[in-house]
Amino acid sequence: MEKPKEFLENFAIEGLDRVSRLNFPPHRPHIDSSFYEYFVLRGIRVDRVQPGSITCSFKVPHRLTNKDGNLVPGAIATMVDELGAAVIHVEGQPMDVSIDMSINYLATAKIGDELEITSRVLGRKGNYSGTIVLIRNKATGEVVAEGRHSLFSKPASKM
Structure with a gap:
């Protein structure tokens, strides 16, 4: 002991x-x-913004890796949370609240790997929104992670 x-x-x-x-x-x-x-999120570069979609690039830094040089799951979860919310955010409005998030970790990403992160809106119903975030290795095309994110927006005040 x-x-x-x-x-x-x-x-x-x-x-x-x-x-x-x-x-x-x-x-x-x-x-x-x-x-x-x-x-x-430091180091994420926004490549393209279209209605309902954001595409970013990210080079895996040493600070976000474990002792084996792999991107840590917590960093991936933060990217899914932040970029899933960013694709539905409306400037001047409060940030939406995460309700649910599920992430499939499918492959590893190593120090120096260039990743492409795509966030898309799956749909909206009232104050509820669903997004999907796909993290892919740019060089190999291999999917590193896929996250689904559900968010709730604060209803507009009726006063």
Whole structure:
């Protein structure tokens, strides 16, 4: 029992040291991106915006990979959440609230891989919207992940 405890204690100290060296701007709610958004989404380039569709490019950075050099699932989940919401967002309106998200992780992406991320609106009914986000390796065409995202928008005030 001592070996696992020692490993976890050392890992926690090393992790704390790494986190303390991170440098990011202070968060101003509703003005700036949160730390999580800033950390994961930094480097995404919007290539094309059409009604109901957004296509982006992203080169996998070292900061979002595990010890094997693979893009971590949490970064993929953040991309599905953010880009699924972005495709239905209306400027000047509050961001929609995520209701449900499901992600199929189908392949790995490595440091330096160029990814193409496509977000499309599946449909809308009242204040409910559904989107799909497809993350594909640009070089091989292989699908890395597919996410479906359900969102709810705040109803307009009747006052």
